[in-house]
Amino acid sequence: MDDLERLADEVERNGTVVAFTGAGISAPSGVPTFRGEGGVWERFDEGQFTYGRFRRDPAGFWEDRLELHEAMFGDGYEPNVAHDALATLGAAGYVDAIITQNTDGLHERALPANETNADEGWQNESGTDRDDETTLLELHGNAHRAVCTACGRRIDAEEAFDRVADGELPPTCDCGGTYKPDVVLFGEQLSGATLQRARTLARESDIFLAIGSSLVVEPAASLPRAASSTGATLGIVNLESTPCDDAAAVVRREDVTTALPRLQTLVLE
Ligand SMILES: [Zn+2]
Structure with missing residues (x-):
C-alpha cells in the first residue's frame, strides 16, 4: 500500500x-499567479491595487482594475x-x-x-x-463578484467591469455605495x-x-x-x-x- x-x-x-x-x-x-516569474506583478504595479488606493481613488482604481482583470482572466479558463x-x-x-x-x-x-x-x-x-x-x-473572496461597500449587495464582476468600460467610474450601487471587487485587497x-x-x-x-x-x-x-x-x-x-x-x-x-x-x-x- x-x-x-x-x-x-x-x-x-x-x-x-x-x-x-x-x-x-x-x-x-x-x-496566472501574482508573484514570481511571469506573474501579474511583473506587468502591473502592485501598489495601484491596494485597499488604500481603492479608498483614496476608487475611480482610478477601477480603471486600472479593468485592465488587470482583462490581463488575468481575459482568455477564460x-x-x-x-x-x-x-x-x-x-x-x-x-x-x-x-x-x-x-x-x-x-x-x-x-x-x-x-x-x-x-x-x-x-x-x-x-x-x-x-x-x-x-x-x-x-x-x-471571489474575483468574479463585486460587493457594495455600503449595503453588502453582490453583483457579477462582469457587470461592474462593463459599467467601468462604459465610463461609470467608480461603479455605484442603487443605494449610493461604491462597488469593490469582492476580494481581500492588499492592505485589507x-x-x-x-x-x-x-x-x-x-x-x-x-x-x-x-x-x-x-x-x-x-x-x-x-x-x-x-x-x-x-x-x-x-x-x-x-x-x-x-x-x-x-x-x-x-x-x-x-x-x-x-x-x-x-x-x-x-x-x-
Ligand atoms: Zn449598496
Whole structure:
C-alpha cells in the first residue's frame, strides 16, 4: 500500500475531511499567479491595487482594475481534473469542506462526475453549502463578484467591469455605495468571521488535505497545524516542500492533476 492508498483508506472511513487549496490547484488551468516569474506583478504595479488606493481613488482604481482583470482572466479558463476530483468526492459525501486561498472561483464551477448543470449546488456566497454536503469557504473572496461597500449587495464582476468600460467610474450601487471587487485587497484585513470559520473547520477535521499551497503566508501557514494539533491526519500535495511537511502523515510531491484524480479513484472504486 502506498501513502496515497493509506490516505484514501482514511478518507473512506468517512470522518470529517477538509481540503485546503492554494494557487497550485489552479496553475494547471492556466490561471496566472501574482508573484514570481511571469506573474501579474511583473506587468502591473502592485501598489495601484491596494485597499488604500481603492479608498483614496476608487475611480482610478477601477480603471486600472479593468485592465488587470482583462490581463488575468481575459482568455477564460476552466476547472481542471483536480477541482473536479474534489467536487466529486464532495458530492459523494467524502469531502465536507473546501477552504481556498484562490479568488478564481474555479471550485464553484467544478463539476462532480455525472453532474452536468453548473448552476446546481454552490451558491454565490462565501461559505455556503453545496447539496448540504460540501462547504466552500473562499478566504480571499471571489474575483468574479463585486460587493457594495455600503449595503453588502453582490453583483457579477462582469457587470461592474462593463459599467467601468462604459465610463461609470467608480461603479455605484442603487443605494449610493461604491462597488469593490469582492476580494481581500492588499492592505485589507481578512474578515475575522471568515478566519474564525476556517480555524473551526480545521480544528474539527479528522483529515486535513493541503493541496497546491506553499503554506507559508498566514492564515495558510497556521491552519494545517491547527488541524494536526487536534489530532487530524494531515495530508499535503504540493510540488515544493512546505514548512508543515514534518507534521504531515502523507506528503505527495506530485502534480495535483495526477494526485487528486487518483485519490478520487481510490476512494470511490
Ligand atoms: Zn449598496
